[in-house]
Amino acid sequence: MHVIELAILGVLTDADLHGYELKKRLREVLGPLSSVSFGSLYPALARLERAGYVKAVEAETSPVTTMPMTGSLAGEAAAFRARRRASTTTRGPRGKKVYGITEDGRARLCELIADPADDDRAFNVKLAFCRVCPPEDRLALLQRRRRALADRLTETKSTRKVADRYRRALVEHDTEGIERDIAWLDRLLETEREEIQ
Amino acid sequence: MHVIELAILGVLTDADLHGYELKKRLREVLGPLSSVSFGSLYPALARLERAGYVKAVEAETSPVTTMPMTGSLAGEAAAFRARRRASTTTRGPRGKKVYGITEDGRARLCELIADPADDDRAFNVKLAFCRVCPPEDRLALLQRRRRALADRLTETKSTRKVADRYRRALVEHDTEGIERDIAWLDRLLETEREEIQ
DNA sequence: GCATCCATGTAACCAGTTACATGATTTG
DNA sequence: CAAATCATGTAACTGGTTACATGGATGC
Numbered sequence: 001m002h003v004i005e006l007a008i009l010g011v012l013t014d015a016d017l018h019g020y021e022l023k024k025r026l027r028e029v030l031g032p033l034s035s036v037s038f039g040s041l042y043p044a045l046a047r048l049e050r051a052g053y054v055k056a057v058e059a060e061t062s063p064v065t066t067m068p069m070t071g072s073l074a075g076e077a078a079a080f081r082a083r084r085r086a087s088t089t090t091r092g093p094r095g096k097k098v099y100g101i102t103e104d105g106r107a108r109l110c111e112l113i114a115d116p117a118d119d120d121r122a123f124n125v126k127l128a129f130c131r132v133c134p135p136e137d138r139l140a141l142l143q144r145r146r147r148a149l150a151d152r153l154t155e156t157k158s159t160r161k162v163a164d165r166y167r168r169a170l171v172e173h174d175t176e177g178i179e180r181d182i183a184w185l186d187r188l189l190e191t192e193r194e195e196i197q
Numbered sequence: 198m199h200v201i202e203l204a205i206l207g208v209l210t211d212a213d214l215h216g217y218e219l220k221k222r223l224r225e226v227l228g229p230l231s232s233v234s235f236g237s238l239y240p241a242l243a244r245l246e247r248a249g250y251v252k253a254v255e256a257e258t259s260p261v262t263t264m265p266m267t268g269s270l271a272g273e274a275a276a277f278r279a280r281r282r283a284s285t286t287t288r289g290p291r292g293k294k295v296y297g298i299t300e301d302g303r304a305r306l307c308e309l310i311a312d313p314a315d316d317d318r319a320f321n322v323k324l325a326f327c328r329v330c331p332p333e334d335r336l337a338l339l340q341r342r343r344r345a346l347a348d349r350l351t352e353t354k355s356t357r358k359v360a361d362r363y364r365r366a367l368v369e370h371d372t373e374g375i376e377r378d379i380a381w382l383d384r385l386l387e388t389e390r391e392e393i394q
Numbered sequence: 395g396c397a398t399c400c401a402t403g404t405a406a407c408c409a410g411t412t413a414c415a416t417g418a419t420t421t422g
Numbered sequence: 423c424a425a426a427t428c429a430t431g432t433a434a435c436t437g438g439t440t441a442c443a444t445g446g447a448t449g450c
Contacts, residue, residue, distance in 0.1 A: 002409075020429050029364065031371065032352050033317070040410050041378050042431055095418080096429065120230070128364050155229050167226065167325050174228065177374070184370050199437075218403050237438055239403055293401065 001115070003042045003122050004036050009053060009101055010129030011111040016057050016100040019045055028157045029128055034121055045099060053105035056097050106132065113137060116144055135196050142192060153178045198312070199239045201233050206298055206306040207326030213254050213297040215292060216242055226325055231318055242296060250302035253294050258317065274275050308333060313341055332393050339389060343382045350375045 011025045019042055027035040035042075048054045079197050086097065110133040113126045130138045144187075156175055162168055206224045208214065216239055224232040233241075245251045298306075307330040310323045320342050327335045353372055359365055 004409080019431090028356050029359075031368075032349055037411060038430075039412070039432085044409095046431090048279075069446075105209070124367060127367055130363055131361055152229055159225050162226075164325075166326055166327055169381075169385060170321060170324055177377070180374070181370075184366075187367060190279075201437080215401075216403090234439060235402075236404085236440070243403095 001117055001122065002044070003034075003125055004040055005048055005053075006112045006122070007036070007125050008041075008044055008048060009112070010125065012054060012099060012101040013109065013129065013132050016098050018096040018098045020085075020096075021078050022099070030125065034125075048105070049099070051104075051108075052102060054099045054101055057100040058098075081196045106190070110132065110134070110137060113141060118144065118148075127142070135192070139189070139192055139196070142185055142189050146182060146189065147183050149178050149185070153182070198309075198319065200231075200254045200322055202245055202250075203306065203309045203319070203326070204322050205232070205238075205241060205245060206302050206309070207322065207329075209251060209296060209298040210306065210326065210329055211301065213295050215295045217293075219296070227322060227362055231322075245302070246296070248301075248305075249299060250305045251298055251367070254297040256351055307331070307334065308336060309381040315345075316343065332389070336386070336389055336393070339382055339386050343379060343386070345362050346379050346382070350379070 007026055007030060008022065011029060011130055014025075017025060019038070020140060022045075023036060023038065023041055026041075030036075045054065049056065109129065113130055113133045114137045118126060118141070123141070126141055153175065156171065156178070159171070162171065204223055204227060205219065206217060208226060211222075214222060216235070219242075220233060220235065220238055223238075227233075242251065246253065306326065309332050310327055311334045315323060315338070320338075323338055327338055350372065353375070355366065356368070359368065
């Protein structure tokens with residue numbers, strides 16, 4: 001389902017970036033785990049470009065921001081830096097390629113977030129960028145997640161008890177973790193509902 | 198690094214099983230997540246058999262237990278059931294193939310647990326079966342894990358603060374989760390050290 | 395005797411990785 | 423000018439997945 005593309009579209013919502021810096025930003029946003037490698041990043045960018053979800057913004061041709069308020073000052077600054085660097089140096093065919101998200105890309109991002117197929121990994125990435133999508137999709141995302149965790153909880157609780165010390169510790173810790181996640185989701189859901197009013 | 202093989206060797210330590218039931222047991226032990234599919238289970242079993250870590254125990258040829266006390270009564274019972282079923286029915290070339298772990302397999306399991314390359318997924322599986330390996334390896338496993346989590350914590354804390362509401366919630370929740378995991382590990386480590394005395 | 399589960403296995407695919415090849419820019 | 427870092431990309435591999443093919447055993 002290409003979580004990586006979701007993530008790329010997400011960070012490009014904050015700022016226009018070239019691949020190398022995009023990788024760093026992805027690390028920050030996704031955490032040290034699930035950081036992508038170049039071997040998957042560049043092909044993903046190429047796919048997204050072919051699909052029309054992102055496009056290379058030439059430094060000279062588009063010095064404009066084209067960004068409806070992102071709320072991220074850091075993002076704007078990074079984009080500015082990227083643009084400035086690209087414009088002050090003359091580059092051959094192997095120069096930096098700064099990408100920006102298109103309107104189709106924005107729509108695609110919301111579509112991906114609304115897609116009900118979300119595993120653990122996907123949920124985190126979706127939540128990280130759900131700001132861009134309509135409130136009802138956001139609510140649906142949180143509710144789907146809550147339901148999935150609740151199901152997981154009942155399943156682990158129905159499993160017959162194990163005698164092994166370490167496995168028991170593991171199961172207990174896991175159960176508590178899921179309960180904690182659900183409580184957290186409930187808090188998020190509440191503030192989300194308040195927001196909608 | 199084939200976490201799946203580690204898991205297979207682990208559950209075969211409890212009982213001799215055929216592939217189909219092994220999958221079910223794996224689901225129980227590993228939780229609903231990271232449950233393996235037949236498409237990876239059977240090839241993995243074949244690999245392990247070629248390597249001499251498991252071997253097919255023919256129902257007629259080996260009605261003996263060959264298991265040095267596992268401490269798991271449920272495991273023994275399951276193995277007995279598997280053997281009984283296989284012995285009461287005559288089977289063609291497509292009958293059940295009941296696998297058992299070999300001495301090499303046991304050694305391999307400890308080796309895999311001792312291998313310092315453990316990601317999130319691998320750690321859980323290792324801990325689930327660490328009973329079979331010497332106490333110092335167990336201690337090392339827990340300490341490695343603690344160190345890895347501590348590193349992750351400092352890294353996430355060093356990341357500059359994000360303005361976005363959802364991302365902030367995500368980071369905070371994640372941080373607390375890691376701290377909780379570390380506290381849990383500390384408890385495990387303490388009882389482990391007491392045990393060694 | 396037909397449906398349904400049990401059981402094994404293969405083939406095609408998938409999302410990602412590491413390792414490699416290439417070269418431009420910056421800095422000491 | 424050499425070394426480090428920035429930057430892009432490809433190829434081979436990996437550890438899985440789903441879908442498919444096959445058939446025995448059970449239960450109604």
